[in-house]
Structures are given as structure tokens and as C-alpha cells.
Amino acid sequence: xxxxxxxxxxxxxxxxxxxxxxxxxxxxxxxxxxxxxxxxxxxxxxxxxxxxxxxxxxxxxxxxxxxxxxxxxxxxxxxxxxxxxxxxxxxxxxxxxxxxxxxxxxxx
Numbered sequence: 001x002x003x004x005x006x007x008x009x010x011x012x013x014x015x016x017x018x019x020x021x022x023x024x025x026x027x028x029x030x031x032x033x034x035x036x037x038x039x040x041x042x043x044x045x046x047x048x049x050x051x052x053x054x055x056x057x058x059x060x061x062x063x064x065x066x067x068x069x070x071x072x073x074x075x076x077x078x079x080x081x082x083x084x085x086x087x088x089x090x091x092x093x094x095x096x097x098x099x100x101x102x103x104x105x106x107x108x
Contacts, residue, residue: 020097025090
């Protein structure tokens with residue numbers, strides 16, 4: 001029987017943080033303009049008369065109360081605020097990672 005030779009193994013630990021993955025930002029929002037038309041009861045009567053005479057196209061209208069319009073406006077402002085905050089947080093962490101990588105590169 002052949003005796004086995006035992007070779008010493010040197011274990012080296014390298015303490016490096018793996019590079020942080022920064023996924024690309026999603027495509028920017030492609031918002032479409034919305035045109036509002038305010039119909040008072042008098043304007044609505046005039047419009048209905050024109051539709052009956054065939055002088056105006058028959059199209060559906062969606063109505064919002066003043067409170068509902070205010071709610072819609074506040075919701076849009078909230079979405080804008082939230083989006084801006086999220087983008088600022090992403091920017092902070094990307095900048096923070098760049099600074100740490102620059103410091104690590106300077107120490108080596």
C-alpha cells in the first residue's frame with residue numbers, strides 16, 4: 001500500500017463586498033394629455049339639441065362632482081410626490097455605492 005501524502009492547504013479569506021446590482025430604471029411615464037370640458041345644464045341642453053339636429057356628434061361624457069375632481073387632483077399630486085421620493089431614494093443608494101467603490105479603489 002502506498003502511503004498518502006498530505007499537503008497543507010492554505011485558506012485565504014478575501015473580504016470584498018460583491019458589486020451592488022443596480023437594475024435600470026423603468027421607462028419614463030408616457031402620460032397623455034386629458035382635455036376637460038365643463039358642461040353646465042344650459043350647455044348640456046344646447047349640446048343635446050345639436051345632437052338631435054345632427055349638428056354635433058353623439059359622444060359619451062363622464063361627470064365628476066367638484067369633490068371627486070379635487071380627489072382626482074390630490075391623487076395625482078400624491079402619485080407625483082411618491083414617484084419623486086422613490087427616485088430620490090434610488091439616487092441616494094446609487095451615489096452611496098459609487099462613493100464606497102471609489103473609497104475601496106483608493107485604499108488598494
